[in-house]
Amino acid sequence: MASGERWVVLRVRRYSPEERRAWVQEYRVPLRRGMTVLDALLYVKQRLDPSLVFRYSCRMGACGSCGVLVNGEPRLACQTQLASVAGDSGVVEVGPLPGYPVVRDLVVDMTRLFENHRRAKPYIIRRQPREVEEAPREFLMTPRQLLEIYQFSLCIMCGLCNAACPVYHSNPRYLGPQALAQAYRFTVDVRDEAPEERLALAASPDGCFGCHFAASCSAACPKAVDPASAIQRLRSIALRASLGLWRKKTSPVAPPLEKPLRRVEASYPTENLVEGADPEEEAKKPVLLDIDPEEL
Numbered sequence: 001m002a003s004g005e006r007w008v009v010l011r012v013r014r015y016s017p018e019e020r021r022a023w024v025q026e027y028r029v030p031l032r033r034g035m036t037v038l039d040a041l042l043y044v045k046q047r048l049d050p051s052l053v054f055r056y057s058c059r060m061g062a063c064g065s066c067g068v069l070v071n072g073e074p075r076l077a078c079q080t081q082l083a084s085v086a087g088d089s090g091v092v093e094v095g096p097l098p099g100y101p102v103v104r105d106l107v108v109d110m111t112r113l114f115e116n117h118r119r120a121k122p123y124i125i126r127r128q129p130r131e132v133e134e135a136p137r138e139f140l141m142t143p144r145q146l147l148e149i150y151q152f153s154l155c156i157m158c159g160l161c162n163a164a165c166p167v168y169h170s171n172p173r174y175l176g177p178q179a180l181a182q183a184y185r186f187t188v189d190v191r192d193e194a195p196e197e198r199l200a201l202a203a204s205p206d207g208c209f210g211c212h213f214a215a216s217c218s219a220a221c222p223k224a225v226d227p228a229s230a231i232q233r234l235r236s237i238a239l240r241a242s243l244g245l246w247r248k249k250t251s252p253v254a255p256p257l258e259k260p261l262r263r264v265e266a267s268y269p270t271e272n273l274v275e276g277a278d279p280e281e282e283a284k285k286p287v288l289l290d291i292d293p294e295e296l
Contacts, residue, residue, distance in 0.1 A: 006031040008086045010040055012052065013069075013095035014105045022102075025049075031082060037094065038066050038077035041106075054106040061222060064158030068106050069095040074160040074220045097163040112172075113159050116179035119201060122186060125194035137254040139191040145251075152185035152230050154223045161217035161227050173206040177217035177227035180208055184230040187237060190251040195241075203238035211235075 010027045027048050029040045038056055045052050056066040059078045066077040071085050071093050085092050100108035124139075126132050131139075161177040162168045168176045175183075183198045202208050211231045218228040240246035 007090065008040065008082060009091045010044065011091060011093045012041075012044075012106070013093075014052070015096070015102045017104055029082075031086065031090075035082045036078055037068070037070055037075070037080045037082055037085065037092065040082050040092070041077060041094070052106075053104045062156060064156035067097050067158045067160050067163070069093075069097055069163070074098075074163040076158060076160070076222050079222055097159060099163045099165070099169045100159065108159075110159055113157065113162055113176065113178060116175045117157065117182060119175070120179045120183040120186070121194070121198060122182045124186070124189065124192050125197070126191075127193050131253060137256070140251040140254050141190055145190050149185050149189050152181050152225055152227075155181060155185075155225050156223060158222065160220040160222060161225075164216040164220035166214055166216070167210055167212055171206065171210060174210050175202070175207050177211075177231060180211070180234060181225060181227035181230040183207075184234040184237075187234065187248075190249060193248075193250050195237075195248045199234075199238050199241055202234050203242070208232075208235045208238060 008029050008031045010029055012025050012027065013022065014025050015022045027044045029043050032039075038059060041052070041054050041056075045054075054066070054068070054077075056078065057063040058065070061076055061079045064076070067074060068077050069075075070077070070080055074097055077094075082092065094106065096102045096106050096108045100110055100112070103109050124132055155178065157178065159178065161181075165174075165177055167174050180202060183202045186192050187195045187198050187202075204210075208231045211228075213228065213232070215228040218226045221227065237246055
């Protein structure tokens with residue numbers, strides 16, 4: 001160990017489905033500048049224990065694959081700086097996300113999340129399906145209408161919000177903050193014409209009215225989607241719709257252009273661009289690169 005080098009102890013909660021055994025295993029990892037929890041797990045995988053199993057992909061907080069429990073909090077391993085969670089003790093506890101069945105070590109089964117996401121119908125529905133399938137023109141939307149849904153469209157389906165939700169753990173029928181946030185996102189999307197279908201699902205006891213408003217989902221979200229806010233807004237819409245006080249205003253398809261597009265033929269120069277230069281002779285000359293051949 002180099003002089004002055006700091007080390008961190010990873011306490012990883014592991015699970016073997018063949019042995020049906022769970023245990024905690026410790027690994028010593030050198031702490032380097034800019035090192036993330038995912039970097040530490042990769043160090044263990046590559047140098048200490050190749051049997052450690054975890055999930056990751058993009059390493060830049062875009063895919064949501066590397067969600068784990070770090071010191072008791074759901075986090076993306078690739079976005080969590082190791083130094084920020086090591087503290088003075090130099091110990092970091094890493095485990096699988098709660099609320100999901102554990103497949104092996106840090107990998108969990110997220111089937112429930114994907115099924116509930118599918119039940120929320122996270123896509124544009126029009127009364128005339130041909131408007132979406134053929135899409136002759138775009139649907140009209142103002143910048144303000146876009147801002148109403150933009151924040152909730154940033155979800156990367158990492159599952160951290162569900163892992164932080166106490167209701168999601170206690171009620172296996174609860175849709176969860178991820179699915180409800182997407183239900184709200186498409187319910188208020190002016191391009192969509194099927195809010196009743198999502199409200200019927202979201203207004204059930206296992207939907208937005210099952211939320212206890214702990215707001216832990218929004219605290220855990222790495223993309224600031226704020227699913228707790230979406231759930232409360234969805235609850236308000238469901239109540240007003242049940243009293244006949246809410247009607248959705250949908251956007252039409254953009255009309256045809258008033259003037260047809262003018263076809264422009266591209267033309268390219270055929271004469272020499274440099275006076276006195278012969279393109280054929282220039283092509284025969286070797287290209288001189290100011291680069292050391294050893295660096296190639």
